[in-house]
Amino acid sequence: MKDELEALDNEKPPPELQLAANKQHKGYAVVDLPATGKERLVVLGSGWGAVSLLKTLQADLYDVISISPHNYFVFTPLLPSVTVGTVEFRSVMEPIRRILKRTRGRYIEAGAVDVDFEAKMVLVEKQGQFMWVPYDRLVVGVGAQSVTHGIDGLQHCHQLKSVSDARSIRQHIMANFEKAVLPTTSLEEKRRLLTFVVCGGGPTGCEFAAELYDLLVEDLVHYFPETIQGLVNVVIVQSRDHILNMMDQKVSEFAEDTFSRRNMKVITNSRVARITESSIFYTSKDLEGNVTEHEVPQGFVLWSTGLSLTPFTRLICDRLADSQKNRHAITVDDHLRVKGISDGSVYALGDCATVEMPHLLEHIQELFDSVEHTNTGEITRDEFEVFIHSTARKYPLAAGHLKELGVHFDDFDADGNGVICLSEFKNMLVHVDRSLTALPALAQVADQEGAYLGRSLSILAKTFAETSDNAHSSVHDKAIQPFNYHHHGTLAYLGRAAAADFGGGYTYRGSNLAAKYLWRSTYWSMQVSLRTRLMLAMDWTRELLFGRDISRF
């Protein structure tokens, strides 16, 4: 392993990027990328999607340029642990320059602000300096931002998206404890300082709340007076009727149960109305539909609700308004190509993208004819089996649902005559189409999309090298299978307890140390590099031996 690293290290970094002399585009300088015979692959973002692509792409096929305002990848699932000191900052970060080493990619620390799809250039900005970066292929993996719901006072909230967010959260928590314990602080103020509110009952909010609780009962309890500990309040405000509502119901009930046994307050069916420096206001509806407003004095608020487009991705969608109707993400086809770009040179993945689900109904005649060979206008049980398998291959994103259907032939054979007629077939397609929901905004989705795109682009580069075909899209379609997603389950850490939803109704709920270590080993094997994996093991050993760090810096 050390040798491997050294071998990599001994390769020199690629030469510096320069501006093209005397060249401007729409008023800004253009980066000069000397022709090397390879296509220029520009990757925006250094998150799950982009990094997974960079790790999968074969070396030496493209001139790779990575652009992101953050020069590191963050292992987001462990950010809640970082906020309370169980895990170190650096254990969840990996420098992007290190990741780029293998493909000899270049890195520009800047943010994309515009694209010119005709000229094939991205405009990037850093501290008021702008430049155009030309591309042959562009991958957009810039993530999403929190929805604000137009709420006043969000400047008083923390978010948890980056390592610096995690740091300021940690400082804030410890500062509140130190302030609460001062003799000059009134009882009411102590209570306020020690009320931690989480807006949003999704996995991030719940995991943060659980980690906070762990910090309290496992560590602070040894260092702060009992009277102070008794004043701590962890509150989760959730607009739906359950927390973790995207997971199996058994999981979300288990979570609510676990939290309530810990004196954490879960307020459901409530909407945050506004936030001030020292309070949060939320409204709830009673059964008669009467809305009442409540005030909770708070010392800390985490804002962790749904996702929306960033200014940059909104601009892309507006540009391609004819093909882009979704309000929350860039729509891509099943090869992850952005809809509306005719030559297929722009891809999007991760939280900023949503893969268009197949609409089987649109292909009803074609699908029906492809299996109904006997010209009876009816599909037999055997033909149905064939249909399931061939369609699953063609539309892999529908495969899961189609395969579940296989055993339910009888459900769709409404008249019970042992065969399926066209109208019965139509009902079935409507059912399948309806059950296909967008892929969730999860690291595992971004990760699989990135790996898929890394492999696709590697195949493409070789295919093009062998053909003179310029119709990129058709070559693309022929050479590469559509994207397929495998759900590995969702795991939430609930404080000395973990709940997992593996899909298809399989769940795990455990509340002992084993749960904690199941959870840990899962993350451990997901870690991006050997370095971060080892560091994580060290962090956990340290926590086990010495507890969390309670200093504030």
Added chain:
Amino acid sequence: MKDELEALDNEKPPPELQLAANKQHKGYAVVDLPATGKERLVVLGSGWGAVSLLKTLQADLYDVISISPHNYFVFTPLLPSVTVGTVEFRSVMEPIRRILKRTRGRYIEAGAVDVDFEAKMVLVEKQGQFMWVPYDRLVVGVGAQSVTHGIDGLQHCHQLKSVSDARSIRQHIMANFEKAVLPTTSLEEKRRLLTFVVCGGGPTGCEFAAELYDLLVEDLVHYFPETIQGLVNVVIVQSRDHILNMMDQKVSEFAEDTFSRRNMKVITNSRVARITESSIFYTSKDLEGNVTEHEVPQGFVLWSTGLSLTPFTRLICDRLADSQKNRHAITVDDHLRVKGISDGSVYALGDCATVEMPHLLEHIQELFDSVEHTNTGEITRDEFEVFIHSTARKYPLAAGHLKELGVHFDDFDADGNGVICLSEFKNMLVHVDRSLTALPALAQVADQEGAYLGRSLSILAKTFAETSDNAHSSVHDKAIQPFNYHHHGTLAYLGRAAAADFGGGYTYRGSNLAAKYLWRSTYWSMQVSLRTRLMLAMDWTRELLFGRDISRF
């Protein structure tokens, strides 16, 4: 070890501190400390001196209250390593609440702003809240601050005193590299961004410069283009004629030599005149005494010059102006009691204090009579030996010099008659007095003073418990030996090389990996807790395997 930690952890933290009801002193609330029969020991600061005291003090003898604006101890010698990512933030920090656990001490996160020596109370402040904390004994270990020499533009400089300083330095360095490599950055600007200036050629400045150089040649070289690397400039501006001038001359020459071989620029005999956002101006004198001003465009300046009083310690000195003449530190006697406090209830130690050196000349008659028993008015060689030993015992801070004198009897026997007369004796005392210089502002001094005071206070508490004598000072003097300092040498890391000055002319200069590990093992054994020691070992292993972290967060 784990058991030990757990045993500690199972003890409950002491109850919360409260304000005394209806009690005010000079307009501010007073903290209520219920009588427990023990003396109240208030310790200001959580640095080397204070922590060493808290670690040495026996448990259960005092009601301990620790007050510091930072709730952690920092292992300062490794701060330069933290700035470049060789060592992790948390490996050099230890939470003060953990340190206080053994003595069941209380902690207040606040800064001392005033003392009322008559009422025996310290006024502390936190974010505009003030309160008086009563004490029976007060220890001042609040450290010092950098001298500014009245220079304009210090707001453009970094300092390196705390962990947050180290973090902002690290961010700044990486930001400059990322900015320098942008195609939009002009060559001149790249050069400026990559010019790192260190003001002050003391150990901190030199170690930082060396670490920066290591980062460059060991890590950044693998990730940044060669052209950029060629533009890096590390400049040290020193007012004296050598860097590391407090160490042996051989050491400082070795350092200059090492640095110049590395293309680091050492500018001596030069004074910084002013600093702007993008330049540093310094003046130098040529041999004729002509002063010229020079400008160096810079992307980063570290200000690391001498020390001076903080506002709080200046106030103490002003209060006790009759006994406090030193401009740079609080003068304490050889028991570390602040001069001018008649009941000896206030101590000071570390960088904020200076131990008054013995003035043997003032005691000439007494000293002469105590050895000259033969009434000849002359001291024989044997009597001289006795004098050396008894005086060294009485004035331990002079012991080192006195013992060196022992072999030089002949030097002081000016007329060569084999005995020393009163006037020869006087010359000798003048010589000894002159050679006794103030103890340096070093961690090892603060550490030894803290340990001494921890032991002294433990003895005192027991002595008082046995006597009814109220004359504290005289009991103190009888029960406890004066403070004695053992210099363990000064070590400076110079980048894959280390130089050590062990005093008495013994030096070590090595420039290979062995030097690096000598240096490391020295620090390792100095680390405060088992936790930080283990973490440090992990950090170094990590660096060895994976290099430093180059992400910026």
